[in-house]
Amino acid sequence: MMMRLMQTVYRxxxxxxxxxxxxxxxxxxxxxxxxxxxxVLTSVLASIALLNMQMKSTERKSKENFxxxxxALDQIHVGLEGLISLAIQDAYxxxxxxxxxxxxxxxxxxxxxxxxxxxxxxxxxxxIEAVSESAITGDDAHYLIGNEHDVDAxxxxxxxxxxxxxxxxxxxxxxxxTKEYAGYVHDGFLKVSCNVPSGTDSIVRTxxxxxLKGISIEYTGKDGNNQxxxxxxxxxxxxxxxxxxxxESTVLPNVYDYAFVAQKGIxxxxxxxxxxxxxxxxxxxxxxxxxxxxxxxxxTNGITSIGANTNGLAGLQVNAATEKSSxxxxxxxxxxxxxxxxxxxxxxxxxxxxxxxxxxxxxxxSQTPNVVGGVMQYGTVLEGSNKTAFYIADDLEISKHxxxxxxxxxxxxxxxxxxxxxxxDESSSIIVNGANTNLDFNMxxxxxxxxxxxxxxxxxITGTLDPLEGIDEADTRGTARMGASLSVKTDQIVFLAPTxxxxxxxxxxxxxxxxxxxxxxxxxxxxxxxxxxxxRVTNKTLASYDSNVTVTPIFRQVTTNSGNEILVYIYLKFSxxxxxxxYARDYMANAGNRFNSYLKAYNNQIKLSHTSQTQIYSAGxxxxxxxxxxxxxxxxxxxxxxxxxxxxxxxxxNKQSYLRNLIVGFDSSYKGLCYKxxxxxxxxxxxxxxxxxxxxxxxxxxSAVKGVDVxxxxxxxxxxxxxxxxxxxxxxxxxxxxxxxxxxAPVEVGSLASNTENRKINLVIATGDVFVxxxxxxxxxxxxxxxxxxxxxxxxxxxxxxxxxxxxxxGLITKLLEMEIDAxxxxxxxxxxxxxxxxxxxxxxxxxxxxxLDSLITYRNWTKG
Numbered sequence: 103m104m105m106r107l108m109q110t111v112y113r114x115x116x117x118x119x120x121x122x123x124x125x126x127x128x129x130x131x132x133x134x135x136x137x138x139x140x141x142v143l144t145s146v147l148a149s150i151a152l153l154n155m156q157m158k159s160t161e162r163k164s165k166e167n168f169x170x171x172x173x174a175l176d177q178i179h180v181g182l183e184g185l186i187s188l189a190i191q192d193a194y195x196x197x198x199x200x201x202x203x204x205x206x207x208x209x210x211x212x213x214x215x216x217x218x219x220x221x222x223x224x225x226x227x228x229x230i231e232a233v234s235e236s237a238i239t240g241d242d243a244h245y246l247i248g249n250e251h252d253v254d255a256x257x258x259x260x261x262x263x264x265x266x267x268x269x270x271x272x273x274x275x276x277x278x279x280t281k282e283y284a285g286y287v288h289d290g291f292l293k294v295s296c297n298v299p300s301g302t303d304s305i306v307r308t309x310x311x312x313x314l315k316g317i318s319i320e321y322t323g324k325d326g327n328n329q330x331x332x333x334x335x336x337x338x339x340x341x342x343x344x345x346x347x348x349x350e351s352t353v354l355p356n357v358y359d360y361a362f363v364a365q366k367g368i369x370x371x372x373x374x375x376x377x378x379x380x381x382x383x384x385x386x387x388x389x390x391x392x393x394x395x396x397x398x399x400x401x402t403n404g405i406t407s408i409g410a411n412t413n414g415l416a417g418l419q420v421n422a423a424t425e426k427s428s429x430x431x432x433x434x435x436x437x438x439x440x441x442x443x444x445x446x447x448x449x450x451x452x453x454x455x456x457x458x459x460x461x462x463x464x465x466x467x468s469q470t471p472n473v474v475g476g477v478m479q480y481g482t483v484l485e486g487s488n489k490t491a492f493y494i495a496d497d498l499e500i501s502k503h504x505x506x507x508x509x510x511x512x513x514x515x516x517x518x519x520x521x522x523x524x525x526x527d528e529s530s531s532i533i534v535n536g537a538n539t540n541l542d543f544n545m546x547x548x549x550x551x552x553x554x555x556x557x558x559x560x561x562x563i564t565g566t567l568d569p570l571e572g573i574d575e576a577d578t579r580g581t582a583r584m585g586a587s588l589s590v591k592t593d594q595i596v597f598l599a600p601t602x603x604x605x606x607x608x609x610x611x612x613x614x615x616x617x618x619x620x621x622x623x624x625x626x627x628x629x630x631x632x633x634x635x636x637x638r639v640t641n642k643t644l645a646s647y648d649s650n651v652t653v654t655p656i657f658r659q660v661t662t663n664s665g666n667e668i669l670v671y672i673y674l675k676f677s678x679x680x681x682x683x684x685y686a687r688d689y690m691a692n693a694g695n696r697f698n699s700y701l702k703a704y705n706n707q708i709k710l711s712h713t714s715q716t717q718i719y720s721a722g723x724x725x726x727x728x729x730x731x732x733x734x735x736x737x738x739x740x741x742x743x744x745x746x747x748x749x750x751x752x753x754x755x756n757k758q759s760y761l762r763n764l765i766v767g768f769d770s771s772y773k774g775l776c777y778k779x780x781x782x783x784x785x786x787x788x789x790x791x792x793x794x795x796x797x798x799x800x801x802x803x804x805s806a807v808k809g810v811d812v813x814x815x816x817x818x819x820x821x822x823x824x825x826x827x828x829x830x831x832x833x834x835x836x837x838x839x840x841x842x843x844x845x846x847a848p849v850e851v852g853s854l855a856s857n858t859e860n861r862k863i864n865l866v867i868a869t870g871d872v873f874v875x876x877x878x879x880x881x882x883x884x885x886x887x888x889x890x891x892x893x894x895x896x897x898x899x900x901x902x903x904x905x906x907x908x909x910x911x912x913g914l915i916t917k918l919l920e921m922e923i924d925a926x927x928x929x930x931x932x933x934x935x936x937x938x939x940x941x942x943x944x945x946x947x948x949x950x951x952x953x954x955l956d957s958l959i960t961y962r963n964w965t966k967g
Contacts, residue, residue, distance in 0.1 A: 163323070167290075167331040168966070171321035174292055175335055182341060183955040184430045185232045190344055191434060193224035195771075195781050222343055229312045229341055230305055232432075293320040297336070311342040311958075334967040342958045354936070355779035355801060358919075359428040359435075360881055361910040363779075364872075364888040365798035367441065369394025371891030375417035377903070380427040380910025381436040381455075382420070383779060383797050387887065388441030388460070391449045392416035394889035405848060405873050417905060419452040422489070427910040440776040440796065447502065450483040458486070459493045459772050467502035467536050480506035480540060487511060488546065493768055497556075498532045506540040512548035515587075516768040518721060529554025531722070534590040534708065542709045545716050552587035553750070553765055555679050555722035558594055558656060558671075583675060585682030587720035588708070596689045597682070599653050599672045600637050603644060605630045614672050621655065621670040640688040644674070648681035680751035683722040687743060710744070718748045719761060802883050806933050807869055808842045816841030816849070818863075819930055823917045838918050838930055839863045843870035844885055852906070853877040854892060864911070865918045867933050877907045881915050 197220045298304050298316040306313045315338050323331040361380035362368055367387030370376050371394050382389075392415060394407070423433040435455040442462040445451050447469075467482045481504040486492060488510040495517045500507060515530030533556050534541060543550060586593050604611035606624045616624060624630050631653050633644040644651050654675045659668050676682040708727045710718075718724070724744040750758055774783035777791055778800045790800050810817045816839055823836040839860075841849055847870075850856060851863045854876030864880030866872055871886035882888055892906035919937075921930050931937025 163331050164333070167321055167323055167333045168335075170290060170323075171292075171319050171333040171335050174294065174319050174321070175337075178294075178339075179959055182233075182339070182959055184432075185229060186341055186344075186955055186958055188430055188432045188434075189225050189228035189232070190346075192228050193221045194346065195434070196224045197221040218346070221346055225343065226307055226312050230307075233305065233312075233314065290321055290323045294318070308340070311340055313962075314339040314341075335964070336967065337964040338962040340960045340962060342960065344958060355797070357779065357801065357881065358912045358915050359423070359433065359910055360779070361427075361878075361908050362882050362884075362888050363798055363801070364882075364884045364886070365796055366884075366887045368439070369887055369889040370416045370418055371889060373415045374891045375419070375905030376890045376892075376908055377419045377421065377905045378437075378908045379421040379424055380908070381779075382438070383436075383775070384439040384441070384888070385776075385796050385798065386441040388439045388443060388462075389418070389437075390444045391418055391451065392446050393444075394887065394891070405850065415448050416446075417450045417452070419905065420455040420458075422454045422456070427912060429912045436775070436779075438775045438779070438797075445482060445484055447504075448481045450485075452483075452485045453490045454487040455490060457491050457493060459775055460495070462496045463492070463494055463498045465498070465500045465505050465507060467500070467505040467539070469502055480504050480538070482506070484508070485510075486513075488548070491548070493772060494530060495769070495772060496527060496530055499535070500533065500539055500541065501535045503536045504538050505536055506542075508540075508542045508544060510544045510546075510548070512545070512550070513543065514549065514551045514768060516551060516553050516765045518553040518762075518765060526557035529557065529721075531556040531586070532588040534588075536591075540707045540709075542707070542711070544709070544711045546711075547716065549717040550710070550719070550724075551717075551761070551764075552720040552722070552724065553761070555587050555682065556584045556589045556593070558584060558597065558673055583679070583682050585676070585679070585684070585686035585722045586725060587722040588724045588726075590708070590725065593686075593725070594673075596686050597674045599631070599674050600639060602638055603632050603635050604653075604672060605632055615658075615669040616672070618668045618670065621672075624672075639692050640685065641692065642688065644685075647685045648676045648678065650677040651675065651681065652677075679721045680749070683749060683751070686723050690743070718744060719750055719753075720744070720748055721750050724748060798883060798885060801934060802867060802885070803933055803935050803937065804869060804885070807840055807867055808844075810840050810842055816843075816868075818859075819918075819921060819923045821917065821921045823914050825913055834914075835862055836864055836914055836918050836921070837862045838865040838867070838921065840867045840930075840933055841869070843868050846870055848873040848886075848889070850875060851878060851882070852892075864914055865930075874906065874908065877909075879909045879911050879914070881910065 197217050294317070297318045304315050306315060317337050317339055319335045321333050323329050357363070359381050360383065361378060362382040362384070364384045366385045368382060368384040368389045370389075370391045372392050374392075420435070420437050423431060423435040425431050427433075428435070434457065436457050436459070437453070437455050438459045440461065442464055443451070443458075443460045445463075445465045447466050463484075465482055465484050484505070484507040486509045490510070491512040492498075492509065492514065494513070494515045496515075498507075498513075498515065515532065517528050517530035530553050532541070532552065584593055584597050598614050601611040601614055604614060604624060605627050606612075606620070607627055611620075611624060613620075633649070633651055636643055652675045653672050656671045656673060657668055658671065674682075674685070676685065708725060710724070710726045726742055726744070750761055753761070770783045771781040773791070774780045774786065776797060777783070777786055777795055779797050780786075783791075786800075789795070819838045819840075821836045822833050824831065824833045826832065839849070839851075843849060849860070849866060849868050849871070850873045851860050851866060852875040853861055855861050856875075866880070866882040866884070868883065869885040872882050872884040872888045874882070874888065874890045876892045890906055890908070919929070919931055919934075923930050923932075929938060
């Protein structure tokens, strides 16, 4: 029993122990397990979150780096659009100047397909030159595209050759990146390069356009800004040919780049000056320096008309196009007038525009030489830069003394009035009629074309002459062709008929010119003009030069001790330019120093500096004279003639045909610009080229302007123009003013206008005159004249920076032309003929059509690495 009791007790004890051991700490274990599990889960979640954040940060930085690289590609894209726009304009002008031309080799007419081929070739040449490190020299040339740049705004940290923030890189693709590029992206290193196999062209002509191959854009972050991140974009860029037609029925003129469009003329006031950045057009009254209006503070608007001044004391400077004036610093700039450009004494004209189109160019010096300290000074100055091409329908005339004219670019005097015209008004030449004159054609890569010759023009004689018995009054004012395309006043002695060819009774004449009585005796002699006598000067007969040569009398009234007397000059009248030129060459060669001394008395220097690349063509002789005091070089003290191969008459027939048709092309372009500011004359309709039509009335809807609600005070329309300058967003009021003031007082605008509200006007459409005081930015259409006077000019040698600054603003004018002016959504374009066409909505106009530039650029083989 005791044993059983002990067993019972043992079992009880063992049971309690077992129960106690099995339950103790289980909760703790569970808690620990739970905590551990939660910790693990937390750690996993934290790791996942951290990894996710790291992945997002990596993705963000990678995208930022990619966007930094893509921004460079976007800027290059936009830059290429600008290059394409310029290439289109340049190529279109080149093709249209060949309108109705013939091929210089075959002499056959240029077809529409050939003209299109010319356009495409010129377009590709312009693009290849623009994106290359240097000018194109061949189709197989390989060009460097770019280099590596540090785009850190702090130039001091730049360890590379070029810094994008300073814009030092001037050529190739990288030049398309704006100076503000660094402000758009993070700090880093940008490398734009061309990766093509050795010996492979990076710039290729294709049937579709110009292909830039292997363009590589690499961007690496630095200095904590995506440091170490790297993006590479590789692509080929194709700049396609635009779809251009040369037979459009309508033409949209490019008014956006103009500052002045005047139906009558442009006048620059006495003691005033204008520095023009933008294109300008004036009608048949031309561009006159030192003329027009003056601000006196009295009269209507304080403006007084001063008329013409013989001493202009005024200046004109026309600058190259800028991004503001034309949307691109490389755009062509035009100065066009349907009349004459008149530069009076003591005035200056400085030209850096691309083209000057005028009927005539007249430069007048002072009547008496200007001597300072014993040295003669030039008072009147004409300068054309090496980029400026002159297209002159008639002559460059330099009259009186102290004139300096320098032309470094090209000069095309294309007027010849048809083959061997006898009309002086249609025969282009250069005439120097003044002492102390410096005429310098300092051309290196330009061209000189003088398609006509100078004339002795009796029609310019003023006053009433006493006609001789049997002589028609009209004959006393005749003309005589001279054999020189570039001549000075004393050239006239060459074409005085030699006395041994003039028969008076049974003897030769003793003198030419003759008195009135001597002329009567000569005229009464049978066979009084003998072309078969051997000349004592040329040692040849006149008939050997021209079997149809005649003479013409020109009468001049002179004052002698015994009173007024008429002298009769008998001039040779050759039937063609070449005969006159050949005769003049022989005369000068045989006359020697005697003739040279006559010329030296009138001229200081006529200099023609040219290279093998310079093209010179003339219808007659081209005299040059280079005088160096004390020089032993005989040619520096003599007039000399250009070589025979410069004369049109000595060229092969197909080359002559080429030049004559080139002249037709120039004439066509000039007329198109005068009619509607376009070189595409063939695109104008009959109504636009009729009598009295010009750029003003072919663009402005005069009936709409004359119908403004308040015709005496005009209507004002305002909007806001938002733009970017130097990477900073800006805005300014944009104001248009429309007025019917024909026959009334001129509208006064500009920074010095007496009416302060008129100082804000950026677009003027007026049927009458417009008067500009001080600086002006925008565009003026005038149905009368535009006169500029700023009261700041102090003399002929004043700095043009002090002159009135007149600037075209393409963006501003585009905004105004798209402005809605009433609740019916009417555009200000209602004042323009076909005005709705000026709303270009981001597309740029190209003469006769709109071209979507963005669509011309396509990417091929685009990859991201």
